[in-house]
Amino acid sequence: MIKLTNIEKRFGALVALKGVSAVIAEGTVTALIGPSGGGKSTMLRSINLLEIPTSGELTIGEETIVFQSGVKVDGKAVRRLRRQTGMVFQNFQLFPHQTALANVMEGLTTVLKWPADKARARALALLEKVGLAHKAEAWPATLSGGQQQRVAIARALAPSPRVLLCDEPTSALDPELSGEVVDVLAQLAREGTTMVMATHDLRLASKIADRVIFLEAGMIVETGTAREIFTTPRHERTRRFISTLTQRDEVGVDGGDAS
Amino acid sequence: MQHWLSLMASSFPFLLRGALVFTVPLTLLSFTFGLLLGFGIALVRLFGGRLSIAAARFYVWMLRGTPLLVQLFIIFYGLPSVGIVLDAFPAALIGFTLNVGAYTSEIIRAVIASVPKGQWEAAYSIGMSWGQAMRRTILPQAARVAVPPLSNTFISLVKDTSLAAAVTLPELFRAAQRIVATSYEPMILYVEAALIYLALSSVLSILQVRLEHRLGRSGGFLEAKS
Ligand SMILES: Nc1ncnc2c1ncn2[C@@H]1O[C@H](COP(=O)(O)OP(=O)(O)OP(=O)(O)O)[C@@H](O)[C@H]1O
């Protein structure tokens, strides 16, 4: 279980998250939606502590950290918590000096100190899973965006994180390429991978999310099942936001049952 | 002509000795220590506290803003008056190391800073510590970018070591000066010295190209990025 309690994040005078609380159950997929600047990325990055919250409390599994403004958090505790998470970035961020295989092995060999052959076997299995076993020896620069993102997903999954965080995993991709990434994420969702993803892609959200959190101006406006939020949102703000997205994407969400 | 050739032939062993015993070791040692110093200064400037950053900037400003020859004179001729007497080789080694440290720190700082922030985040996101991210993710990428400018510094250094002649180090150039003092053939001897410097820096240039080539594998990600 992942639990955020009253998480606040300030960047100088700007308050990016204004007391966000949420509980994310294991095995569920949660989509973070909302207008640009609403705090989706900041919320995701607060879960793996790429951003250290100004105040609040974060629990992942058995680890809890309490944040207080002015109190420096222990780096070891940050890493213990972070190691239970994996992250997929909008622009992939593969390590360009390492092959696809080496990218996926990196967390296992460097961080978890696995022996190379064991790490290689797991990395190959993960590349197989994302459909890229044949690209194991390829350099990132030679892969398409969709392929790079699938390698990045394999890299994030390698240390068996409790939760996979995805920040707009498809938005840097052309529609044809985003399909292959959506398919991989949908497959992971079916297998029960816990995921939290920020996305503007309603097709992605409606296809795989169980729950949806609508964030605006650093606050959670509404939370519900994907079906509730997309078809019968309670708040006017949510309704308006969903309608702008559907118009823009020309994707109907009526059949968008959470799968 | 005959006379020139025989003078070249007879002086060559002395010049070569100056090169092999002093010029080359001085270059290699001061570059190695200078790189370590430069790396330390670069880390301070990138990640240090306010005071240490100010100190590092002051150091670089001093060393880059004053002539190397004057620095060498201060170390070799100046320090004895405050009780620090150094032999020519250690004095030159210290001078060149301090100098290389200042110049390379700027290069190293720039190449480390040139690695996108997203790469740090990707490294952290798979659980790496700062040191692991630096060693496994940032430095290998920075190193590729650093090879050309660092090689240039290295090649300049080989030539600059001739300044050590002024603090009595019997390196290649001073060996030539000495023979000129007895043979009165400055043209031949200095051209000969120049040719040996040229040979040394050419070898280094070839090594540089090889190294760049080796680091340039990985699907040429540098080319893809630019
Ligand atoms: N490192 C930072 N420094 C200063 N302000 C920041 C930083 N990161 C985010 N912000 C600010 O915090 C607010 C929330 O940003 P965030 O990136 O979380 O929004 P988002 O919902 O992900 O938006 P988008 O849909 O555009 O990705 C914005 O006002 C943003 O400008």
Ligand SMILES: [Mg+2]
């Ligand atoms: Mg964002």
